[in-house]
Amino acid sequence: MSTPLIEADNVGVRFGGLVAVAGVSLSIARGEICCIVGPNGAGKSTLFNVLTGTVKPTTGRILIDGKNFSGRPVHAFARRGVARKFQAPSIFSSLNVGDNLRVAQRQGSDEIHLGEILGLLGFSGMADAPAGTLSHGQKQWLEIGMALVARPKVLLLDEPTAGMGPEETMHTVRLIQEIASRAAVAVIEHDMEFVRELGVRTLVLHQGRVIAEGGFQEVADDDHVRDVYLGRG
Amino acid sequence: MTLQASSSSVKATTQNKGGLASISLSAGLMAAVLAYPLLLSSYQMDVARDALIFALLALSLDFLWGKAGVLSFGQAAFFGMGAYAVAIVGPMVPNDNGALAGMVTGIGLAVLVSGIVGYFLIYGGVRGAYLTIVTLALTLIARNVATSWASVTGGEAGLIGAPPPGLSIGGWSVTASDSVSLYLVVAIVLSVTLTALWAASRGRLGRVLTAIQDDEAKARALGYDTSGYLLAVFVLSSGLAAIAGGLYASAAGYVAPDLVGLLLSTQAIVHVAFGGRGTLIGPVLATVLVIHVQQEVSSFSYALWPLLLGAFFIAMVFLFPKGLLPLISDLVHRLVPRRDRGGTA
Ligand SMILES: Nc1ncnc2c1ncn2[C@@H]1O[C@H](COP(=O)(O)OP(=O)(O)O)[C@@H](O)[C@H]1O
């Protein structure tokens, strides 16, 4: 068995008295896509924050390529090939679309690759458009593009379809399927249609714990999951 | 959504089609502003020289505040380090190298202090208003040192005998002691600095700094050591302020603690805000303009100037908060009909 690209080993995060993540283990292998679902406040974004170094875990370790990264600065995670899209679209609105991608392409410049990413996003010919003028959905895609253009090993997407209509959501599904050939992907998602459509290994987080894990159907059929999450949604 | 940007290839960079025209316009304007005082009396040339030195100080601040988003009241402290180093170290050095030695000492001191203070603050996560307040303290401390450490700094009276800019190698030596050569030295240093900062801000560095100003957490998540960038800009800006201070002492021949106070820092901030934060050349032109007008008004009535300045800045905040240069380019854009600019019309 090969070492996973990224691994959370029994990770716990406390904010004061609040336990946001309580002993989660998760590993993502090369070429894999996985989905993380769970109700609001389940600790999904916090788990991503730990996987990208933004939040230091209170307990447990983060391993990247088998190396312990706990306590390292955020930029060290990124340089090791961990890219993320934040929950709230974060792009640089003072820069144009092309320069957003150029900034994201931290090392050197590869205009050919950049053009390819623009094409993949459906942004051909829009390199000079100010990023601040993009629609909400386009901002989400641009941010995915910014993650991709650095040729990451692992891409963590936090609610990439938030605020999107059904058509935009389907475009995003296709985009993620495209990306899977380039990097391992973990997606946090609320939209069950999206998760069903993607049809990959799914983890259900509830109150900071993984309460179920498996294929989408398997997880969707789980009684406990129905109780805490699907039943309400 | 009307995003055509039809003619844009992937290769096209930040700068638009008007780029070349506005660059040559700025360069021409700058050359005219620099050359004009050479036609004046030597007294007026000295005044213009000091204006250029303060323009250099404003420029150093604009690189930090405009390009990296860090508002600093510390420029006067670093200016003071440069000025006092030339006045203290300068006379100890033989031949004509005193000013240069003092300048190097001042720059070194400014780099050291800004490096240490900046390291702990910036890597400690201090940003925004908190960072600004610490820079304010730096200037207050510097002022205090200048007045209280009288045995070295001359206290309230300051120091005379700062040597003029010069260089001597072996038997050969040159000094700039008359008004024209002093003016030229300052003008050259300012032009070189302005060009270098402008060139540095155009490419990758400018892009990264803009990104950090927009959303530092995102820039960090993309793999940038954003604290490192901010620290580097802070140190460079402090070093430039020290150069301005060194030039001032060297040209004037003396330093006094009055120079190193909060007023000087505030003036630099005002000049940057007036000229247009982040435009680099704007603050330079604004400094020259403000000092020129100040001269005129003060010769007419001494009390009028502070009043006028206050009223002007209140008006500015309402009428053109982004500063003079953006106002002018805005007007130009409005007057000149735009060809297809690929925007939201
Ligand atoms: N920086 C923080 N400080 C304090 N509490 C936080 C912080 N980040 C998240 N939390 C809390 O941790 C819990 C999990 O949040 P989050 O990971 O954002 O949930 P999810 O993304 O699953 O909706 C929530 O109760 C949230 O309020």
Ligand SMILES: [Mg+2]
């Ligand atoms: Mg979340």
